[in-house]
Amino acid sequence: MSNSRWAFLICIAFLFFCKPISADLNPSEIPPKFLNFAKKAEIFDWMVGIRRKIHENPELGYQEFETSNLIKQELEKMGISYKHPVAGTGLLGFIGSGQPPFVAIRADMDALALQEMVESDYKSKNDGKMHACGHDGHVTMLLGAARILQEHRNLLKGTVVLVFQPAEEGGGGARKMIEAGSLDDVQAIFGLHNDPLLPLGQVACRPGPLAAGSGIFEAEISGKGGHAAIPQQAIDPILAASNVVVSLQQLVSRESDPLDSLVLTVAKFRGGGAFNVIPDSVTIGGTFRAFSVKSLRYLKQRIEEVIVGQAAVQRCNATVAFDTEEMPMYPPTVNDKELHKHFQRVAGDMLGTANVTDYNPVMGAEDFSFYQELIPGYFFILGTRDKAAQEQPALLHSPYFSFNEDALPVGAALHASLAVRYLLESRAGSPTDNGHRHDEL
Structure with a gap:
C-alpha cells in the first residue's frame, strides 16, 4: 500500500477517534466524556509533567512568579487568551464566546514555608518551601480543565473564566483578585481542595457552611x-x-x-x-x-x-x-444551595452517585469565601487517597505530604464539566447577584 494511502487512513482514524464531542450531546454524557478525555495518556502525562515542574519550584504567597510564567506559557500554547498580572502574580484566562453568561473556576498557586521531607526526582529545589497543601495539583487541574474546555469550545454557551489566584495560605489572595476585578460580570464560581483521607474517585460536598x-x-x-x-x-x-x-x-x-x-x-x-x-x-x-x-x-x-x-x-x-493587610480575617466558606444541586448532578454523572459523599464542616479557613461573599460559589473536596494504600497518608501541611497524581484527570474533568453544564443550564443574560452575602448563617 502506498504511503499516501497509509496517511489517508491514519487521518481518517484520527478524526474518528479524536473528533470533538457533539454540541447536541445530552448534558449528562458530558462529565464521563470529559473524564475519558482527561485520562488519555497524552493528557495525563502532560498534567503530571506540569505538576512536577510546579512542585520543584514552590513559591510563597505573592511570590508565585515562576508559577505564573509556566501558566502563561501553557495558556499560550493552547491559544487561550489571558490577563496578567492580576493582584500581583495572579492570572485570568478566558475560554468561550467572550459574552455572557460568565462562570469562573479557580485554583490557588502558593506553597508553604516548610522543608520537604519526601524524596523524589521532583523534590522541592527551594529550601524551606514546599507544596504541602497540594496547590501544585490545583493549578495543574485547572490547566487540565482549560485544555478540555479549549478542545471542546463548541459546547460553551458563554464564557469560562480561569482564576489562578496567589496567596491563599493566609494572604487573602482572593480578596486581592476581587479588588482587581476578577469577578466582574461572573455569575458563579467553583473551586476545590484535595483531601488525602478521602478515597480517590470520590468527592465530598455539602450546602451551607463548609469551612469556618x-x-x-x-x-x-x-x-x-x-x-x-x-x-x-x-x-x-x-x-x-x-x-x-x-x-x-x-x-x-x-x-x-x-x-x-x-x-x-x-x-x-x-x-x-x-x-x-x-x-x-x-x-x-x-x-x-x-x-x-x-x-x-x-x-x-x-x-x-x-x-x-x-x-x-x-x-x-x-x-x-x-488581622493585618498581609493576613486579613477570612469569612466563613458557605456553599450556595442551588449550586450544591448542580454539583451533585454533575459529579454524580461523572463518578456515580455513590461516590458523591457528604462532608462534615471543618474549623479550618479557606479564602475562597471572599468570592462567595459577592456571588454564588461552590467549594468541594476531591479525594486523593490511594485505595490500595495500607498506611494512612501524610496529612495536609505535613513535610511528608505527597499529592496523588491519579486524581488529576478527575479534578480537571470536574472543573470543566461544572463550568460547561452551568453555562448550558443558565439563562443567558441573567444578572450577577452583587448583593449576595453571608453575614449570618
Whole structure:
C-alpha cells in the first residue's frame, strides 16, 4: 500500500477517534466524556509533567512568579487568551464566546514555608518551601480543565473564566483578585481542595457552611521587670498573660451557644529570656474561628475586652491588634444551595452517585469565601487517597505530604464539566447577584 494511502487512513482514524464531542450531546454524557478525555495518556502525562515542574519550584504567597510564567506559557500554547498580572502574580484566562453568561473556576498557586521531607526526582529545589497543601495539583487541574474546555469550545454557551489566584495560605489572595476585578460580570464560581483521607474517585460536598471563618490576634501585655527573688518590686506580665489565656478559654466554654461551633486558640506566648528575671512585657497571639460573621465579630470584641481587663486586674497594660493587610480575617466558606444541586448532578454523572459523599464542616479557613461573599460559589473536596494504600497518608501541611497524581484527570474533568453544564443550564443574560452575602448563617 502506498504511503499516501497509509496517511489517508491514519487521518481518517484520527478524526474518528479524536473528533470533538457533539454540541447536541445530552448534558449528562458530558462529565464521563470529559473524564475519558482527561485520562488519555497524552493528557495525563502532560498534567503530571506540569505538576512536577510546579512542585520543584514552590513559591510563597505573592511570590508565585515562576508559577505564573509556566501558566502563561501553557495558556499560550493552547491559544487561550489571558490577563496578567492580576493582584500581583495572579492570572485570568478566558475560554468561550467572550459574552455572557460568565462562570469562573479557580485554583490557588502558593506553597508553604516548610522543608520537604519526601524524596523524589521532583523534590522541592527551594529550601524551606514546599507544596504541602497540594496547590501544585490545583493549578495543574485547572490547566487540565482549560485544555478540555479549549478542545471542546463548541459546547460553551458563554464564557469560562480561569482564576489562578496567589496567596491563599493566609494572604487573602482572593480578596486581592476581587479588588482587581476578577469577578466582574461572573455569575458563579467553583473551586476545590484535595483531601488525602478521602478515597480517590470520590468527592465530598455539602450546602451551607463548609469551612469556618477565621481571624488572628496579637497582644502585648506590659508590666514592670524585676528580679525573680523580689517579685513585689515588679509587675509580672507573665502572671497577667497566664490569667488572660485561662480567661480567653471561657469565651467558648461559658459565653457561646454549644450548638454554635467556635474555636479560640492561643498559639503564641513569648516573654522573658532568663530564669531569674521578670520581663517587662509578654506577647501572646492566636486565632479565633466561627461559622458565622456574627460570631466572629463577637469573639473579636470579647477577646480585646478580656485581654485588656485581665491585664488591668494584674496592674498591667495591654494593647491588642487584629488581622493585618498581609493576613486579613477570612469569612466563613458557605456553599450556595442551588449550586450544591448542580454539583451533585454533575459529579454524580461523572463518578456515580455513590461516590458523591457528604462532608462534615471543618474549623479550618479557606479564602475562597471572599468570592462567595459577592456571588454564588461552590467549594468541594476531591479525594486523593490511594485505595490500595495500607498506611494512612501524610496529612495536609505535613513535610511528608505527597499529592496523588491519579486524581488529576478527575479534578480537571470536574472543573470543566461544572463550568460547561452551568453555562448550558443558565439563562443567558441573567444578572450577577452583587448583593449576595453571608453575614449570618
